[in-house]
Amino acid sequence: MSPSALSSALLAVAAITFVHAxxxxxxxxxxxxxxxxxxxxxxxxxxxxxxxxxGPQTGYNICNSTTExxxxxxxxxxxxxIDDFCLWAPPQPNSTIGDTEGQEVAWCTKxxxxxxxxxxGALQGVQLIKTPNYIQIAGFIDQTQVNIAxxxxxxxLDPHGADLRGNPLGGLMYSNAFPSNGGNNDSYQQVxxxxxxxGGNGFCMKVCDPAGxxxxxxxxxxxxxxxxxxxxxxxxxxxxxxxxDGDDMSPVGVYxxxxxxxxxFQPAESLGPITTVPYTATPAPSSNCxxxxxTALYTGQPTPSGATASSGASGAKSTASGTNSGASxxxxxxxxxxxxxxxxxxxxxxxAMAFLS
Numbered sequence: 001m002s003p004s005a006l007s008s009a010l011l012a013v014a015a016i017t018f019v020h021a022x023x024x025x026x027x028x029x030x031x032x033x034x035x036x037x038x039x040x041x042x043x044x045x046x047x048x049x050x051x052x053x054x055g056p057q058t059g060y061n062i063c064n065s066t067t068e069x070x071x072x073x074x075x076x077x078x079x080x081x082i083d084d085f086c087l088w089a090p091p092q093p094n095s096t097i098g099d100t101e102g103q104e105v106a107w108c109t110k111x112x113x114x115x116x117x118x119x120x121g122a123l124q125g126v127q128l129i130k131t132p133n134y135i136q137i138a139g140f141i142d143q144t145q146v147n148i149a150x151x152x153x154x155x156x157l158d159p160h161g162a163d164l165r166g167n168p169l170g171g172l173m174y175s176n177a178f179p180s181n182g183g184n185n186d187s188y189q190q191v192x193x194x195x196x197x198x199g200g201n202g203f204c205m206k207v208c209d210p211a212g213x214x215x216x217x218x219x220x221x222x223x224x225x226x227x228x229x230x231x232x233x234x235x236x237x238x239x240x241x242x243x244x245d246g247d248d249m250s251p252v253g254v255y256x257x258x259x260x261x262x263x264x265f266q267p268a269e270s271l272g273p274i275t276t277v278p279y280t281a282t283p284a285p286s287s288n289c290x291x292x293x294x295t296a297l298y299t300g301q302p303t304p305s306g307a308t309a310s311s312g313a314s315g316a317k318s319t320a321s322g323t324n325s326g327a328s329x330x331x332x333x334x335x336x337x338x339x340x341x342x343x344x345x346x347x348x349x350x351x352a353m354a355f356l357s
Contacts, residue, residue, distance in 0.1 A: 023164050026051040030164035031171075036061075038174050038188040042076065047170035053163065057170035058091070058103045063114025070302060074115040076172045077106040079191070079207045082128040082243050083297040084110045085137055087118070087203055088157040088168060088196050089146035097148065097155040097198055101167040104157055107146045111300050119145045119304035123294065127236040129246040129286055133212035134219065135177060136246075138204040138234035145304050154199015156224040156231075159192070173207060180211035193219035197228050204232035217251035225266050225274055226252070233283040241294050246286040255279035 023030065027049040036042045039062075047057040059073030067074050077086040086108040090100040097104075106115040109123070118141075126139035144150050159166045159173070173191035175181070181189055193208040193215040208219040223231055231252055253264045255278070264278055 021160060021162060021164050024052045024054070026053065027163075027165060031159045031166035032164070032192050035190055035192075036172065038076075038190065042172070045170060046075075046172060047165055052165065054102055054165065054169060057168065059105055059168070059170070061170060061172055063106075065114065067114040068111060068117075070116050072105060072114065072116045074106050074113070075104075075168055075170055076113070076174070077115075078108065078113055078188075079135055079137065079173065079175050079194075079205060080177045080185070082126055082137070082241065082292065084108075085128075085205065086113065086115060087141075087146065087198060087205065088171065089143075089148055089198060091147065093147045094144075094149045095147050096152045097157070098152075101155060101157060102161075102169045104168040104171070106171075109298055109301070116146075117301050118298075120298065120301040121304055122146065123241075123298065125236055125238040126241050127234055128243045129234070129284075130177075130243070131246045131248045131284070132179070133214060133248050134206055134208045135175065136204065136206045136232050136234065138202070138228060138232055138236040140202055140236065140238050142304070143199065143201050148198060152199050154197065156221065157196040157198065158221040158224075159194060160221045175207055178209040178211065180209055195219050195221055195231060197231060200227075202228060202236075204228035204234060206232050214248075214251065217254075218248060220252045223252045223266055225269070226277065230277070230281040233281045235283050235286070240291060241297060242289050242291045244286040244289040247284040249281075249284040252281075 021030075027047065031046070034046055036046070042061050044060055044062050045057055046061050050056055057075060059075040060067070061074075061076045063072070063074035063076050073091060077088065079085045086106040088104040089107050090097070091103060091105050092100070106113070107118050108115045109118050111117060122142045122145035124140040124142065126137060129136045143152070143154075148154065157167050157171070159171065161167045173194050174188040175191055176185045176188050178189060181187060189210055191207045192210050194206060196205045197203060206219055208215040212218075220231070228234065233249060253266075255262055255264065257279070262278070266274060
């Protein structure tokens with residue numbers, strides 16, 4: 001794809017984004033324009049305006065040891081490493097993402113962020129990809145352990161939403177793992193552009209480097225009905241926990257056929273289910289994959305509620321010829337099977353699940 005063709009396609013995507021979003025008159029400053037240094041600059045609540053149409057955020061952004069419990073309403077999230085990331089999920093059990101998108105709270109893999117913790121065994125396979133301009137995490141989860149109803153195919157959480165106040169309202173995102181951070185794990189950068197799909201017992205999260213290129217295109221939020229399959233193509237597998245280097249994906253919706261670059265835009269929900277998409281998204285090339293045992297990654301997590309959580313997570317990598325497991329990292333050639341991206345993503349396409357932005 002030529003640079004000029006890609007540039008034109010990205011401008012078209014950006015134009016559609018602005019058309020779809022309308023600021024709330026009572027709180028016209030978009031969430032993406034609210035910047036706070038971590039931790040000293042964060043207010044108690046980013047979105048406290050009671051006159052706004054959706055009201056103020058339900059949780060808070062100053063989170064510490066006093067807020068770290070399974071009832072926490074912390075709405076400050078992190079994506080650092082495979083053993084240290086958070087997902088957005090409901091505060092109350094048996095909820096759907098569509099009904100609670102503005103209220104989601106942070107559920108993290110590791111103590112220390114003042115949030116709820118993802119229960120032991122809930123994560124059933126995770127792939128983290130580090131690219132020049134973003135970090136992507138995708139995997140499988142027993143979603144009932146993070147309060148998502150068992151039959152919910154979910155939706156998208158992002159810092160935009162129809163009123164530009166974000167879903168969840170006031171939700172902040174930080175990372176210490178971007179190349180621009182220089183390997184300083186004690187220094188966090190606020191992530192401006194990110195996207196998180198939850199549902200169908202799968203998830204994907206993509207956070208774009210604020211000092212990188214094409215943030216808005218790579219972490220696009222207008223393809224909410226296409227799920228992980230198109231927004232975060234991946235090779236996640238159940239029972240496999242791996243970290244890989246990767247290339248940047250093509251921006252969502254941008255594809256090339258017979259040398260011609262085109263941009264696809266999802267239709268409005270009022271037009272009915274999406275039954276076809278003019279291209280098939282594939283994961284960008286990855287390399288240097290390293291697998292880990294889940295027991296070496298996730299410690300200090302609470303016992304799951306009930307008896308439904310099953311780790312499926314020995315760290316073993318299943319292949320046609322055998323398995324490879326162990327507590328210490330093992331080099332692999334990269335996952336070959338399609339996990340979340342097709343099995344969960346296309347279900348959302350065929351059944352037109354309400355992946356709300």
